[in-house]
Each structure stands twice: as structure tokens, then as C-alpha cells.
Amino acid sequence: MFDIKDLYQEVIVDHNRSPRNFGKLDDADTTLEGYNPLCGDKLTLYLKTSDGKINDIAFDGSGCAISVASASLMTDAMKGKSLHEAEALFSAFHNLVATDDDYDAAHLGKLTALAGVKDYPARVKCASLCWHTLHAALKGQNTPVKTE
Amino acid sequence: MNKPDTINKISNNTSNFDVDKVRADFPVLQQQLRGKPLVYLDNAATAQKPESVIDTLATYYRKTNANIHRGVHSLSEKATAEYESARTKVQAFINADSTQEIVFVRGATEAINLVAQSFGRTTLTTGDEIIITELEHHSNIVPWQILSEQTGAILKYIPINDAGELILEKFAGLLNENTRIVAVGHISNALGTINPLKTIIDKAHAVGAKVVIDGAQAVPHTKVDVKALNCDFYAFSGHKLFGPTGIGVLYGKQALLEAMPPYQGGGDMIQRVTMANSIYNDLPYKFEAGTPHIAGVIGLGAAIDYVNHLGLVAAAQYEIELLNYANAQASQVPGLTLVGTAKNKTSILSFTLDKIHPHDIGTILDGEGIAIRAGHHCAMPVMERFNIPATARASFAFYNTCDEVDALIAAIKKCQRIFN
Numbered sequence: 001m002f003d004i005k006d007l008y009q010e011v012i013v014d015h016n017r018s019p020r021n022f023g024k025l026d027d028a029d030t031t032l033e034g035y036n037p038l039c040g041d042k043l044t045l046y047l048k049t050s051d052g053k054i055n056d057i058a059f060d061g062s063g064c065a066i067s068v069a070s071a072s073l074m075t076d077a078m079k080g081k082s083l084h085e086a087e088a089l090f091s092a093f094h095n096l097v098a099t100d101d102d103y104d105a106a107h108l109g110k111l112t113a114l115a116g117v118k119d120y121p122a123r124v125k126c127a128s129l130c131w132h133t134l135h136a137a138l139k140g141q142n143t144p145v146k147t148e
Numbered sequence: 149m150n151k152p153d154t155i156n157k158i159s160n161n162t163s164n165f166d167v168d169k170v171r172a173d174f175p176v177l178q179q180q181l182r183g184k185p186l187v188y189l190d191n192a193a194t195a196q197k198p199e200s201v202i203d204t205l206a207t208y209y210r211k212t213n214a215n216i217h218r219g220v221h222s223l224s225e226k227a228t229a230e231y232e233s234a235r236t237k238v239q240a241f242i243n244a245d246s247t248q249e250i251v252f253v254r255g256a257t258e259a260i261n262l263v264a265q266s267f268g269r270t271t272l273t274t275g276d277e278i279i280i281t282e283l284e285h286h287s288n289i290v291p292w293q294i295l296s297e298q299t300g301a302i303l304k305y306i307p308i309n310d311a312g313e314l315i316l317e318k319f320a321g322l323l324n325e326n327t328r329i330v331a332v333g334h335i336s337n338a339l340g341t342i343n344p345l346k347t348i349i350d351k352a353h354a355v356g357a358k359v360v361i362d363g364a365q366a367v368p369h370t371k372v373d374v375k376a377l378n379c380d381f382y383a384f385s386g387h388k389l390f391g392p393t394g395i396g397v398l399y400g401k402q403a404l405l406e407a408m409p410p411y412q413g414g415g416d417m418i419q420r421v422t423m424a425n426s427i428y429n430d431l432p433y434k435f436e437a438g439t440p441h442i443a444g445v446i447g448l449g450a451a452i453d454y455v456n457h458l459g460l461v462a463a464a465q466y467e468i469e470l471l472n473y474a475n476a477q478a479s480q481v482p483g484l485t486l487v488g489t490a491k492n493k494t495s496i497l498s499f500t501l502d503k504i505h506p507h508d509i510g511t512i513l514d515g516e517g518i519a520i521r522a523g524h525h526c527a528m529p530v531m532e533r534f535n536i537p538a539t540a541r542a543s544f545a546f547y548n549t550c551d552e553v554d555a556l557i558a559a560i561k562k563c564q565r566i567f568n
Contacts, residue, residue, distance in 0.1 A: 002183060004511075004515035004562075004566070005566070007511065007515075008512070008566050013566065013567060016567075017567075039507050039522075039523060039538070040524060040537040040538055062537060063505065064505035064506075064507040064508050065504070065505060065508045065567070066507075066508070123507070123511060126507065
């Protein structure tokens with residue numbers, strides 16, 4: 001039975017209303033912008049990394065509930081992760097929203113709230129914008145990320 | 149407009165307009181989506197097709213399909229006759245003087261590009277000026293930006309006020325002896341504003357400028373008379389007029405079209421080709437290089453037949469009553485802000501809702517079987533003017549009903565329940 005609340009779960013509504021890690025990190029060592037030209041979602045990701053680890057991460061910008069909640073949940077999940085762990089979580093998240101494969105719910109934790117996005121192809125990019133931006137930032141890319 | 153509380157629901161079968169009967173002509177409307185009856189409110193993006201248009205397309209491919217203008221066999225003659233008959237229908241539909249003034253193109257976008265590249269590029273030079281408006285669809289902005297880059301012409305914009313209406317006093321200030329082209333939409337796709345074309349055209353002509361009208365949003369909602377308007381060019385798309393996608397019309401005054409060079413080269417647009425050069429064909433074929441969208445043209449003819457049979461005036465009146473009802477209902481939803489409140493507008497309800505992003509509104513409405521558009525509507529300068537990234541837009545056609553407006557309002561309230 002179709003229910004829109006499978007997409008807009010309480011966790012997503014909550015993270016959209018009160019996004020975590022929202023705002024600029026003044027002493028960020030990496031800053032990267034992500035932009036979805038199709039719907040206008042924009043975010044800037046701020047990172048503090050050292051010794052192969054994400055010590056702090058934050059974002060600001062504007063977008064739909066899915067993109068804001070995804071960035072909020074992602075930044076929460078990424079704090080303190082090693083770059084290797086971050087990469088593994090990126091793959092797991094991609095698996096969650098963009099493939100029909102089984103996903104590792106324990107690994108993903110609260111991020112599984114975004115599983116419903118898979119049924120809305122037009123919205124997958126909203127959820128994945130911040131992830132692609134993080135992925136590019138960790139790879140040293142310094143030109144803005146675009147998803148279309 | 150009436151006061152909101154005095155607006156009653158329109159009956160589905162008033163003596164003037166029997167919407168239940170009209171809906172039966174549109175097969176796509178007879179379906180459920182996500183378990184709910186489809187409520188199609190994205191007509192400004194593309195309109196649905198009546199059975200008669202669908203049948204015409206199928207019959208053409210089943211019984212007639214042949215290339216036009218060259219074959220000596222029966223099918224080719226039949227296809228050519230149907231194709232040219234559609235041109236005559238278009239000519240009558242917009243009251244052009246001659247079928248030579250009716251050029252078939254892919255859509256309004258291609259029509260405007262044709263004018264910019266053929267007329268604009270050969271007549272404009274550095275220091276000349278083009279005036280467009282803040283209200284335009286990108287299809288009536290970007291071709292002029294390209295032309296401006298190519299020729300050195302200056303591009304100016306008529307600003308809009310908070311209601312989404314053109315500020316005509318500013319237009320008067322922009323016009324001068326260097327103005328060569330004024331390009332303006334007939335009806336705004338983002339806000340529904342109906343522009344005062346006659347005033348704009350007369351003022352532009354007074355300084356010797358030519359006027360290009362983007363009529364993509366207008367032809368389904370209002371009777372267009374290019375002679376009464378006295379516009380120099382008028383562009384529209386078939387698919388917003390209940391016809392097929394991929395077909396559109398450029399109307400141009402004959403003297404202007406005759407003086408213009410071809411837009412594309414190829415078959416059908418020539419009288420004679422030698423290795424040294426070519427002699428171009430007469431109007432309108434000079435602008436119809438290559439095998440055209442024959443089925444599309446014939447389908448557009450069927451769409452015009454349908455609209456004529458229905459009566460565009462009665463349909464437009466019904467749409468205004470529907471919009472008044474929708475306005476009244478929407479204005480009673482706390483947190484809903486209408487974007488575009490022009491005194492003279494039609495068929496479009498563009499809005500924002502609390503802090504809910506229009507894309508979330510679009511998805512939640514889709515879950516209720518309601519199709520709207522969420523985004524910048526290819527009119528980013530309009531969004532910038534109102535300092536918003538996007539709006540949700542419900543756009544109506546004559547087959548929509550007050551019950552569908554009620555469904556829209558109920559779904560909007562559901563968005564608020566989810567987010568607030």
C-alpha cells in the first residue's frame with residue numbers, strides 16, 4: 001500500500017526542520033559547493049580533516065526536505081569517521097538509494113530513513129547531492145559538484 | 149474578480165460548458181495514479197490530447213504515411229493535401245493573411261530562434277537594442293542573449309511589479325530609436341499574467357522596432373488574432389494546444405519573411421540547386437528544410453479542429469471561473485502565498501507554502517494523484533525577482549474541474565500536516 005510517509009518519515013521531517021551541523025565552519029580545511037541545476041538545491045560542505053579522519057563537518061545552503069535531511073543525517077554520521085570508513089558509508093548509501101540490492105541497515109543506521117527515495121527517481125539526486133559533494137571533497141576536487 | 153467568499157463551485161455541466169462531456173474526450177484523464185483518480189494540473193507544461201488528435205495520428209500512420217511535396221503517387225498527394233490543409237487551419241485560427249505566413253517548426257522555441265538567427269542576425273548590429281521582459285520563459289531570453297553576443301546588440305529587460313505585471317512606464321523609458329526588436333510573452337508561463345500586447349506593439353512600432361510574441365501559453369486560453377495585434381512575429385507550440393509534441397508554428401508578416409534568409413538549408417527549401425549555389429523556395433517552404441513532422445502538423449490541425457468545435461471563448465470563460473474558484477480556495481489556506489497576482493491573468497496558480505520546498509509539495513501531491521509542476525518553470529529571472537528558488541504551479545485547462553481544485557487544496561493541507 002502506497003504511503004507518502006514512507007518517504008517523508010519522522011526522521012526526515014525532523015532533520016529538515018532542525019538540520020544538524022548547519023552553518024559555516026570557520027576553520028574548515030576543505031570547502032566544496034554542490035548544486036543541483038535541475039531543482040536549484042544548493043549546499044556548501046565544510047570539512048576539518050587530519051590524520052586520515054573527519055574531525056568536523058558542517059553544511060549550509062538551501063533545498064528541499066530530502067536534500068536538507070540527507071545532508072543533516074550525513075554530517076551526523078560522518079563526524080569522527082576515517083576517510084576509509086567515509087568511503088564505505090558513501091558506497092552503502094549509494095546502494096541504499098540508487099540500487100535494488102540489499103543494504104546493510106546496521107551500517108547505515110538512521111540513514112535508512114532515506115530508503116523511500118528509491119521509489120522516486122526524480123528525488124534520488126536530492127538525497128545524493130551532499131554525498132557526491134563529500135565524495136568529491138575527500139578526493140581533493142575543488143570545483144563545484146553538479147548533479148543532473 | 150469576485151470576493152473569495154462569494155465564489156461558488158461551478159457545476160460540471162452548466163449550460164455554457166459541459167466539462168464532464170469534455171473530459172470524456174481525453175483518454176489520459178480516465179485513469180488512476182497511485183490508486184487515486186489522476187488530477188492533471190500541469191497544463192502549462194503540456195496539455196493532454198483529445199481522442200480525435202490521437203486517432204488522427206494513428207490514422208495518418210496506418211493509412212496515409214508518405215513524404216510530402218515530391219511524390220507523384222497517391223499517398224504522397226494525400227499526405228501533402230492533409231499537411232497543407234492543416235496550414236490553412238492554422239492560418240484561420242490566428243487570422244493570418246496568408247498560408248505563406250505560416251511556417252511549421254518544432255515548437256515555440258525553434259520559432260523564436262528562427263527569428264533571432266534569420267531576422268535578427270541579418271538586421272542587427274553593434275549598438276542596436278533588443279527589449280525583452282523579466283517575465284519571459286528562457287526560450288524567449290536565451291535566443292536574444294545569443295543574438296546579442298553575435299551582433300553586439302544591447303539586451304534590455306522590462307521589469308515587473310510585485311503582482312507580476314510588466315511596468316509599462318519603464319518600457320517607455322527603454323524604447324528609443326536604436327530599439328530593433330521587442331520580444332514579449334503573450335501570457336507568462338510562470339505566473340499566468342496576460343500582457344497588454346496591443347499597447348506594447350504600438351509603442352514598439354512607433355520607434356520602428358519589430359515585435360516578436362511568444363504565444364506558447366496563450367493559444368490554448370485565448371483567441372489570437374495576429375492581424376488585430378499587428379505583431380510582426382507570433383510563435384506557439386502544438387503540444388500546449390492539445391496537439392502533438394515536436395510541432396509548432398511561426399507566424400511572420402509576409403514582407404519580413406520574404407526578406408529573411410533561410411534558417412536551415414536542405415531539401416524542400418530550394419527551387420534549384422547547382423554545385424555553385426541554390427535558389428531558395430518560396431514562402432513558407434524556404435523555412436521548412438528537410439522532411440517536416442508531417443504527422444505532427446496533421447495532428448495539430450486536428451487539435452485546432454477540436455478547439456474550434458469546443459469554442460475557445462466559452463472554454464476560456466470556464467477557465468477563468470475555475471481560476472477564480474481556485475484563487476478563492478487557495479487564499480483561505482494559511483501559509484499559502486500566491487506568486488503572481490496580476491489583475492489580468494489566466495489559468496495559472498503559482499504559490500509557495502510555508503517553508504515547504506516546492507519539490508516536496510510536488511512529490512506529496514503526486515502521491516495524491518495530482519500532477520503539478522515544481523521548480524523555476526524555466527523562468528529563473530522571475531524567481532529571482534520574487535527572491536524564491538522555486539514555486540509550486542498548478543495550471544488549468546478547460547477539462548479541469550472544481551472538484552479537482554478541492555483535491556488540490558486537500559493535498560496542500562496534507563503537505564502542511566506532514567511538515568508543520
